[in-house]
Amino acid sequence: xxxxxxxxxxxxxxxxxxxxxxxxxxxxxxxxxxxxxxxxxxxxxxxxxxxxxxxxxxxxxxxxxxxxxxxxxxxxxxxxxxxxxxxxxxxxxxxxxxxxxxxxxxxxxxxxxxxxxxxxxxxxxxxxxxxxxxxxxxxxxxxxxxxxxxxxxxxxxxxxxxxxxxxxxxxxxxxxxxxxxxxxxxxxxxxxxxxxxxxxxxxxxxxxxxxxxxxxxxxxxxxxxxxxxxxxxxxxxxxxxxxxxxxxxxxxxxxxxxxxxxxxxxxxxxxxxxxxxxxxxxxxxxxxxxxxxxxxxxxxxxxxxxxxxxxxxxxxxxxxxxxxxxxxxxxxxxxxxxxxxxxxxxxxxxxxxxxxxxxxxxxxxxxxxxxxxxxxxxxxxxxxxxxxxxxxxxxxxxxxxxxxxxxxxxxxxxxxxxxxxxxxxxxxxx
Numbered sequence: 001x002x003x004x005x006x007x008x009x010x011x012x013x014x015x016x017x018x019x020x021x022x023x024x025x026x027x028x029x030x031x032x033x034x035x036x037x038x039x040x041x042x043x044x045x046x047x048x049x050x051x052x053x054x055x056x057x058x059x060x061x062x063x064x065x066x067x068x069x070x071x072x073x074x075x076x077x078x079x080x081x082x083x084x085x086x087x088x089x090x091x092x093x094x095x096x097x098x099x100x101x102x103x104x105x106x107x108x109x110x111x112x113x114x115x116x117x118x119x120x121x122x123x124x125x126x127x128x129x130x131x132x133x134x135x136x137x138x139x140x141x142x143x144x145x146x147x148x149x150x151x152x153x154x155x156x157x158x159x160x161x162x163x164x165x166x167x168x169x170x171x172x173x174x175x176x177x178x179x180x181x182x183x184x185x186x187x188x189x190x191x192x193x194x195x196x197x198x199x200x201x202x203x204x205x206x207x208x209x210x211x212x213x214x215x216x217x218x219x220x221x222x223x224x225x226x227x228x229x230x231x232x233x234x235x236x237x238x239x240x241x242x243x244x245x246x247x248x249x250x251x252x253x254x255x256x257x258x259x260x261x262x263x264x265x266x267x268x269x270x271x272x273x274x275x276x277x278x279x280x281x282x283x284x285x286x287x288x289x290x291x292x293x294x295x296x297x298x299x300x301x302x303x304x305x306x307x308x309x310x311x312x313x314x315x316x317x318x319x320x321x322x323x324x325x326x327x328x329x330x331x332x333x334x335x336x337x338x339x340x341x342x343x344x345x346x347x348x349x350x351x352x353x354x355x356x357x358x359x360x361x362x363x364x365x366x367x368x369x370x371x372x373x374x375x376x377x378x379x380x381x382x383x384x385x386x387x388x389x390x391x392x393x394x395x396x397x398x399x400x401x402x403x404x405x406x407x408x409x410x411x412x413x414x415x416x417x418x419x420x421x422x423x424x425x426x427x428x429x430x
Contacts, residue, residue: 001030001115002029002030002039003024003032003039003041003042004032004035005031005044005128007043008052008056008078009048010392011182011391013078014129015136016101017128020107020111021126021128022125023111024042024111027108027119029115035066039073040072043060043074045076045081046079047080047081047150048151048154051321060095061092064092064094073115074094075096075098075114076099077098078099081099082102083150083153083154097114101154101155125169125173127178130372130409131177134173135183136169136182136183139158139161139186140185141155141157142157143190144186146249146260147258147326148292148320149323150323155186157194158187159194160191160195160196170208174212179370179411180214180370180391182219184220188201189221190225202232205230205234206237209237215387216241218244218245223267226244226271226275231278234279241283243282243283243387244275244283246268246271246272246285246286250292251268251307258292258331259289284313285312286314286316287315287316287317287318288318289317290319290320293320293332293333294332294333307351311357311358312354315354317348319340319344320340355422356421359421362419363418367386367426368387368413369398369400369413369414370384370385370386371407374406382401382402382412384398384412385397398424398426400412400414400425401427402428402430403428404430412428414427
């Protein structure tokens, strides 16, 4: 059957989508990009915050509009289903099958039984994005239990994937020509502690560094778990890029404690200092929550001063999202929505200034750029990413000109001539 795929939410969700695609392909199904041509549409939903839930519902309803004689089945899986399956079954009769995360261990059988198909060839990885960049999930679930977060309710406790299985999957990605490997989990730095009684992310890096990847990037690192062994491994492994995605959420120690975040502002500052001492041009990325219950004007000002001090290369910020069944749900007083939005605007204006200043330091420098696109009208114009840009679209791009034809997925040396808040601009050095 012809299957249309919609994957919402984070890159960890995307890996689950790819597993479903792998099962479907191994059972003889094919994929189409146009929902009008699909006989089956599979939607992998996100249920992290209210905006993500709404996007998932809207997408389901939008895809349900395509149900005609051609479109036979609408299948919905993922975080939203895990959290609200009974309610969804009642309110969305347009959906033919709901699959929870708890059922993923039997995903191949569930899909085959429902679609009246069977596995006919070897199950090999199918990438939903490109053949040169891939995510590798090293763990699932989360045991941190941050006060605002529903992930432990949805994904359950932290579960590291066995070391040998990660290496097997990495070799499979290496064999198909992946150049950029991005390690993901809800907390990558915790890897191994549940299976082996100790942190093993450093061990994993040494093993992956033996493979033929150009870049290995780590995402979702918790500040209190970035230990010296990990920094040493990152420094010793030449394929591991100095990219530090560290979601800190706030700077006020009272706020951090109320959010049930481990560590303190002082510890975060010390870790950042150590990173900058050890690595040349490290990229520091973080996420911030403003308007968390009881956040005061003084604590928000402390947050602004902290951001000004650190000068993060990349920063994403969000207003607090009220999530049922989380520890913060009944915390009072809540911050007024208008106040929270004003704080967010002020914070992002500060970050724009910092980002512009950080980007201006690249002018005159030459960067290796992974080429991802070419302008359809001006064939001299290309778009790509340096090691400082993760593939999730948050970090911006490098846009450049070249006098030669460059294949997508190749690397190009680009001299930076101009910048803005998000992007770098230059030309290829030949």
